[in-house]
Amino acid sequence: MTMTKRKVVVTRQLIDEAQILLDAKREELEVVQWQSEKPCDRSWLLDNAKDATGILVMLSDKVDEELLEAAGSQLKAIASFSVGTDHVDRDALRKRKIRLGYTPTCLTDAVADLTIMLILMAQRRGGESIAKVMKGEWPQMPWHPLLMTGPQIRGSTVGFLGFGRIAQASLQRLLPFGIKRVIYLTSKPGQLAKEDHFGLIKDCAIPIEPAQSADRLAKESDVVVVGCALTSSTKHLVSTDFFNKMKKLAVIVNIARGPVIDTDALVKALDEEQIFGAGLDVIENEPNIQADHPILKQPRCVLVPHIGSATIETREQMAMESVKNLLAGLTGEPMVNEVELSSVTETPKY
């Protein structure tokens, strides 16, 4: 008697150990995997989803009614290689009782590291410096005491818009740079942060306090770190009003979601020297940023292409967790991280 193998569909070649773990299951599972380096073709996915028990998807693969219909009623689990799940129709999953796995926790270090890089690049005029050297201007830069100087981080007040795990991991890294004070704004202004992920809030040599308002945070910070979720109330939270209240030598860094900062207002603030500089991992309308985009004309702004989680280790871990979530979804075991579809939860940030 032969049992039919359960089918899983995977929309990517995976990395190293994750692929090995998946391949080790080929005796018991029919594994159908997209082979190209390009994002998975939609029609390929719809064709191959038929009869699948689990599907491992990337951010670029939409999980909607159409896909679930194409798969059929035996589908038990979606495992998304991502922190955000905006590409997944949760209601559609919920009504079919399909479980949803994702990979929210393993990128904290990678994003926090990048946050520090962007703060220092913004303060120390890193983008401007590199550009001058690349253009061959170094030989013609006569030394003077304030040549290419920026503000120093020691003694800074750092303001966090959003104070979750990544913000707190960034703060942990900033402490030995000699920052002197931390303020943060959450969805409940003035209230203590609920979670103290690294034991910093309770036990820190410098004051860490909730801000009463975005205005106060803008006025008092030398470094502003945008690390909040994108919601209707945080969209364009940082706009002309905010920039006008910031210090002339302050910098702003965005490692959250582009639309929290109003790009036009940022360009204006930089043009008018309302602030000293900016470091962005994300921006409105990414990735559709053409070479003539006005932000790219700002020497004091550094923009990198959403590489917050782009470390080899993090991506390997995300791949491993995705495969584990997929397998757990087939057998009914607990996933490493599962979205609670039954309750109404906010969309995670990344």
Add this chain to the structure above:
Amino acid sequence: MTMTKRKVVVTRQLIDEAQILLDAKREELEVVQWQSEKPCDRSWLLDNAKDATGILVMLSDKVDEELLEAAGSQLKAIASFSVGTDHVDRDALRKRKIRLGYTPTCLTDAVADLTIMLILMAQRRGGESIAKVMKGEWPQMPWHPLLMTGPQIRGSTVGFLGFGRIAQASLQRLLPFGIKRVIYLTSKPGQLAKEDHFGLIKDCAIPIEPAQSADRLAKESDVVVVGCALTSSTKHLVSTDFFNKMKKLAVIVNIARGPVIDTDALVKALDEEQIFGAGLDVIENEPNIQADHPILKQPRCVLVPHIGSATIETREQMAMESVKNLLAGLTGEPMVNEVELSSVTETPKY
């Protein structure tokens, strides 16, 4: 009865408080100051040095027999706005018993901050990322799991070539990034570092150990920080042999002096993917780096124009200390930092 005012010559306009401090002395001193933003003209300096009791100079002003002769035997002090004193003929000062002030300590924070920026830029492909965005390539970068990934710093072994104050200040900043081990090489391989500037060596949660050789340091490090003085034995200490022993995913950062790294060997190591990336604040033959220099063709190398100490706060402090050294030199009081000309000491690094 009128007393002749003592004369001081200052080869720069100074910054804020330093200028104020100097101007406050104009009742008792004749202050002759170079007015232009350009470096001080040599013939102007020689003309005006005559009868000076003190001269405040920049790195670009040579202090030699010619200048001292032009000044005359009443000259008591040179105050250099610099950490390095390669531009000063110490023997010439010594035999005339002229004191030499300099500003070696106040830039530790600024250089250590930049060290962290360069490490992260090298690991996280910062230069390459910025360049892709500037060229308008972001819209055409299809996402895949290893897109723009680099090694993560958590778990790294960090190797310091030279383990003085700036290296130790950099280490202090690196600890919360989760590095797991530190090795260092000084002029006495295998021996414990003499000075523990921030109490890290004695009391650290991770091992901090002297390396037996440059080879071992190259082999074992995930991050190499060049922070040693330039001497005949450190010139090209990092060359092809060293790179060949490094890990393929390792990065190297130079915040010391350009010639410690053999640039041709670095270009070759990057070309052949012998190492992952590099971050340089200094380079051989700086500032004469033209736009067609081979290092600028390496996407995994970031080069900034020797901005290690370029923060507003540091430069202000250097200016203040220079003026204080100048005034102390006139009155015979202790300087903030004075070079011991009577003993044979090594040239300080910066």
